[in-house]
Amino acid sequence: MYLALEQGLEIIPVLNKIDLPAADIEKASQQVIDLLGCKKDEILLVSAKTGQGVDKVLEVVIHRIPAPTVMTGNISPETPHDEIPLRAMIFDSIFDEYKGVVAYVRVFAGEVKTDDELYLIGVAAETTATEVGNFLPVMSKENKLSAGQIGYIATSLKNLEYCKVGDTITLKKQGTTNPAQEYKELALPGFKEVKSMVFAGIFCKEGSDFAHLRESLGKLKLTDAALMYEPESSSALGFGFRCGFLGLLHLEIITERLKREYGLDLIVTVPSVAYKIKNAEEEFIIIHSPQELPNAAGVVAIEEPWAKVDIVTPKEYLGKIMQLVTDKRGVHKNTEFFTEQDVILHFELPLSSILVDFYDKLKSVTKGYATLNYEMLGYRPADVERLDILVAEEPVEALATIVYRDESYRAGKKIVERLKDILPRQMFEVKIQAVLGYQASGKNKGGKIIASARIPAMRKDVTAKLYGGDVTRKKKLLEKQKKGKKKMKAMGKMDIPQEAYLAVLKR
Incomplete structure (x- = not known):
């Protein structure tokens, strides 16, 4: 509506569903008047269900909507x-x-x-x-x-x-x-190239459905040019596709169509945004997943996309929304009261902050009364870095994420504790670590460990067969077991079950 007002378009105010017993026509009319500045007699009362007032709408459209304009550009009016x-x-x-x-x-x-x-x-x-x-x-x-x-x-x-x-x-x-x-x-003015802003991995729960998924995405692409996808292989989830979407709604529509129209049982990873990286050669590159982020030594600056967010809500929830947006790193720009009871809040937020649970939390704090719209603003500097997860001192690429530096400890601890509860015990002790700035080799091998947990080894009671005798015999058996565990820890590899990956990655 605000775009229509900015463009100077003719707006016809219409109130629908007037046949409902609970319809408060006077209140709704006053809200429209406050919003548009129109007169009360200009508001059309309609019931699309019963047909009441529909003929009046058609008449008003004919008389009030201006005729299409002819845009000839620099062509002379006398041109045939x-x-x-x-x-x-x-x-x-x-x-x-x-x-x-x-x-x-x-x-x-x-x-x-x-x-x-x-x-x-x-x-x-x-x-x-x-x-x-x-x-x-x-x-x-x-x-x-x-x-x-x-x-x-x-x-x-x-x-x-x-x-x-x-x-x-x-x-x-x-x-x-x-x-x-x-x-x-x-060329007519206003054309902009559509770019994907939200990315997510789409995998099949059954690996045998990969060919069907590829065929289904190809068919959707025929009717939706904004959908972008490319093959992706994950050690955790198998073969799938890295897909680009215009926004969260686009993501929801595509995944729902894949499930309903093509009968696919899908795993959709947590959505992420495209980051702009300035490398040591002063070149900008776009990355779509944490795995593409270079080592810290090769990164000069990182930028992330921001969005302009407009929230319409009853005024009694204003404080809770302000707190929610502040927690999500948002910046309050303006507040408009368009009726005595309703306000429009204008914010600017990092796009990554509204991808996962922002809308759910907004509905929760406003009891479902708030509505949200957002549009892209561009890229701004971001204080983020890659968080790697090590299991048994081996990096697990599929679990790497990009996090804000001041939230890295909380994010790392959450993943580590979740894995500790899910991963099965082994015959040797397993360490789970969240690491910032991890490097597999080189002078700065390793990284800064910010969260850690251990899964104790399964232990067999090797002294159960002893019925007494010299205590040194018992000590020898325990020492032998200890050496064996140490050797297994040095040589053993941890096979991570798919359930563990899903607990961290699944949306």
Whole structure:
């Protein structure tokens, strides 16, 4: 709504569900008035269930929503209609088995006909319009689409990534000296390349389902160009995929579709963000997992993504929300009272702080009354480092995480204690350690141990067969057992069961 107000768009206030017995129309109307600054008689009262007031909404849409504008750019107003260059914006796209990629477009200027040669400006791709049409409401084939219309263009492209939301479609130019510059002038403003901001590993509980998972992700990719995935192998969870998402909602939708539509039993790891690393060569690299983070000696600076967060809540929960955001390293920017009882809180938070349990805690402290929206702000410096977990003095790559330096002890202790409760006892003593700045070799081999626990060895009573006699015999047997345990500890390796990995990694 705030974006609509910023863009100066016409907003029609409508109150729905007025047929409900508990509907408080007066209170809701006053909230809308306070929010939009409209008059009470401008608010439409509707029940979509019974149909009451729906016809009035349609009439108001026709009279109050302005007609589509034609954006001709630098083209002279005297230019004949059929000579105005095509400018169509993609707002969605689907993949059709027979037509290829079908772009849903709004035509701002010019016209497009079947068999026209097209150019997608943002991705610099060429294609042909094999079919154009309108939505009536189903797709209905037409001879052409003109300025002011919304419709579809079948492109015959086989890859959905070529049709990016916000990109501009125009007609391919013939015989021009500098087509790139001319295309750039025709591009509609506001196009931004979509980038994945949230990453998570997706694995199958049954290793035999890996091929099915790969096929399922491929099918989803055909209808969702924002989904990114690449193969990933984990010693803990087997073969799977490292997937990139636009946000938490996108992650939820994809995993739910994989489960419902494709019948997959999945393991989804704790989501993480992409960090920007400045290395010793003054180059910036993007990493998507802790395993990609270089040793501390090779890192000059680390940056993490931040988000602008807006929370709408009843004012009685304001204090609890402030405390929650402060605990999550958030910065309070502004507070707006848009009614006597409701406020909008504006914060800036690290994206990693809202990935795992922030929304659940927000609902808990507000009893479900708060709503949350967020958008990306960019990268800012972060005081984080890699936390490694050693089991039997061997690093376990799959358990490595990136943590804030001042929270590293708490995070390390939590993982160590969880592993201690889950890992089975061995014939030798097993140490579990959380280490910062771990290096497997070199001058600074090892690292700073911040949390540690031990699983005692299973012990057989070697003196049970003795019935008395010299005490030295008993001491010899105990000493022999002690040496054996020491040798096993030096040579033994710990096989970590999958349940232990899941306890730490699973979302």
